[in-house]
Amino acid sequence: MPLTRKQIAWRAAQDLGDGVYVNLGIGLPTLVADVLPEGREIVLQSENGVLGVGPAPGANEIDMDLVNAGKQPVTLLKGGSYVHHTDSFLMIRGGHLDLALLGAFEVAENGDLANWTTDDPKFPPGVGGAMDLAAGAKEVRVLVEHMTRDGAPRLRKKCEYPLTAARVVRRVYTDFAVIDVTARGFVVREIVEDIDFDALQQKTEAILHPAADLKALKAPAI
């Protein structure tokens, strides 16, 4: 069974160590905030100037002056703080965040990331904080479904959509696998149990290399 979106978020959250400073991009990565591992203090930064984003508020706790990058109401953890936009992007672009977890349209085998426009003429383009995040975080990881709704591969030899940044992605979490970007290209670290490696390669445009210690990708039913 492929992972659900929440399970992809869970798997990505497992790799967040105690004390990391992380930005969650809009879309799938925002689910990571709901599945953070117990017993670790993880500091979530939101591009609109919040450091220490807490869990979703209860119905009578909602304050629309306290929102995340997706403009959804959030809470603030004890120890959290607010900064203005220039300082928020100083944190982001100046390499102060350990990690940016971003969504994607496409990831190329050299780590190129395309996640801001598909050049659809029906919609105006929008970039938000994506380029600053991709350029600035110490490490970029992507959470994305392995294929589009129409069955097209997202893990490509080269991105066709306009790039957000070149050569920045280090790890990709999909509904079928955990894949690292290395000098050799994509290396599969974990794969869900009920598909074999060849079937995974069929869903992927770029060449996949199995890690020597390839493991099963498991997630709890959440």
Added chain:
Amino acid sequence: MIDKRVKSLAEAVDGIEDGSVVLAAGFGGAGSPEALYGALLEQGAKDLVIVNNNAGTGRTGLAGLMDAGRVRKIICSYPRSSGSVVFEELYRDSKIELELVPQGILSERMRCAAAGLGGFWSPTGVGTRLAEGKEEREIDGRRYVLEKPLKGDVALLKAELGDRWGNLTYNKSARNFNPTMAQAAALSIVQVRRFVELGDIDPEHIITPGIFVDRMVEVPN
């Protein structure tokens, strides 16, 4: 005596000229000076260049200004939010110009103008479409593009507390673009939720010193 407080929204936006570059704060509704947008709509200035993170939602506020045909151009990072129907209609009909700027660069360009600088070298967008046409340089082995300052004629702001010297505090993530925009505009106009007496705000807690503020109107929301 210094007293930046004005008595009405009309007085707050008096004199804003056609063709002004207007720095408009807010991230979603948080920190968005909705009352000042309404006042500007009534005041009638047109041919405006608006700098905002987004491109308005619904048909009021910034969207209301666009709907009334007052906005020539929008400089923003993300015009494509849910509910930005007015902008999308105008854009499809080529009735409004769009300059797309990464969110952090938008803020930094305004800070650059506020700081009296001529530009800065940025790694954001290198190797992407948004770097096209920009001067590029390699510094210590990393590639950068040259970004120019972005100054406003006017800033429309929202703050929490303000005293007659123009000192301001904000509320949570409603702070966002407000402090930088206050610094980067020739005329900074702020709607304050509550006026307080001089000295009521602990100097350690003043986020925007009054030197950057020109006019304040109280709008208890």
